[in-house]
Amino acid sequence: MTAAAVRVAGVTKSFKDLRVLDGVDFDVQRGSIFALLGSNGAGKTTLVRILTTLSKADAGTAVVNGFDVSEHPAEVRQSVSLTGQFAAVDDVLTGRENLALVARLRHVEQPDLIAEDLLARFGLTGAGGRPASTYSGGMRRRLDLAMSLVGAPTIIFLDEPTTGLDPEARREVWRATRELAAGGTTVLLTTQYLEEAESLADRIAILHRGRIIADGNLAQLKALLPPAKVEYIEKQPTLEEVFLAIVGDEGKAAA
Template identity: 45%
Template sequence: MIISAQGLTKTFTTKSRKGAKKVEAVRGVDLRVEKGEIFGVLGPNGAGKTTTIRMLATLLVPDSGQATVAGHDLVADPSGVRRNLGYVSQAGGVEEQNTPRAQVVFAARAHRVQNPVEAADQVLRRFDLHEIADRPGRTLSGGQKRRVAIALGLVHAPPLLFLDEPTTGLDPQNRANLWERIRELRDLGTSVLLSTHYLDEADALCDRLAIVDHGVVVAEGTPGDLKRELSGDVVTLRTTETERAARVLAPLARESRVDDDVLRVYVDDGEHTLPVLLRRLEEEGLALKSVALDRSTLDDVFLAKTGRSLRDTGAETGATA
């Protein structure tokens, strides 16, 4: 176990013209991350993902709770934690004026790495940055900057890497490239904790994940297990009378949920059950506007756990160019 956290909490006080207000950003988060896995923290913006990661990275002190990170107590030995992790924030921290090589060498020296120039060269080559290593940071593309940021976090070869929203703003090609780099890190033995609000990223990249909402973990497991726990398939319907359709189809479903004008019916075998559902609606005189059959997704898991769609909170299925 490389991360074990219990009951982490963090409350901030915000000030406005109406006075001070307390905001519970994290309200008792438990996390267990195994060595050598990619563990994701999935949730909408404002769910508490970044605050949780910043606490585990010793950048914020928890109000309560306890954690062990890479064998070191989070509160009693923050220096030991920092020596054993790399941290890449949403902003990335790549300087506009300095070159990637200069920045990575400086990071190696800050971590007291032996032969910092050699270590910097190795990590730059690992991320295919050696050909642009001597260009000013301002001339790099978004994808190149993210790779430089990860190189900065890895130059001292930590066993654990934190990535906070690593692909935000990247085009699909750069996202896919960065996913492959993260998988390579896992295959080489580096444990990765990342936060994301992209459903497809969590599904494709994470060995296990925790879904976070309003500062608490609402579900945890592998993406496959979470979806199987919910149901095999989901039939999404739009009818003239959504509530009545839900009552009519309830005996044929494992579970059904109404979300505005959309009815989601969860079944074990959608291919064979769909014709039965459609026939039942026809018998009841319910007109069908649209129908779709899909495998259950992480968005369905979020909906089942919180009562609302993750997409409706601002989370996305993917990035655009």
């Protein structure tokens, strides 16, 4: 087993004449939140697909939980879970039934007990008997994350998990992600939101045009810029801050 939960070295991937990944290198330490930050088309999802054995690299090596993704794909799949940009939730089933179904599909013992435990862990016990179609965006994402934890994977890949969510729902996902890492789960997060990477990640790698152009913790990345010029200005609240201040606890209770 390697010391790192994920190790990527020289990974390249092209689709016909389009080079999507061009020699990507980085490590993800166990129990940490690692953010892969980049704009649309930077290659984030392609890289996640390679790391989760859904696609093959043209060159380079990728090791996940000590297993080479090309040589031992089955072992990799057993130790990871993937949550994509859209929640993989069955709207007809209740939250409890969604979780129990995934547990049965993964041949986990006592699926009903697992479902109850995860509902409690993600604050969904009260909504467990309701169809998922009645859930808010944040609740659906929390249910999706709970489903990802069935079978106790050691590494979770979150591919732009807050795309399309409102500010409150996005913060619900952030809280759940922090709790995953606090429990020892390694999280590799892809995002195009700078605030998300800054709020969550222990380390951030910036992927641009298929290459990692910066990699480090927030302080290290800020040190790449010239010293800040001190100016005194009146800070105006952002629209997001205004929204959250007005909605407050009432909006959270409605979810």
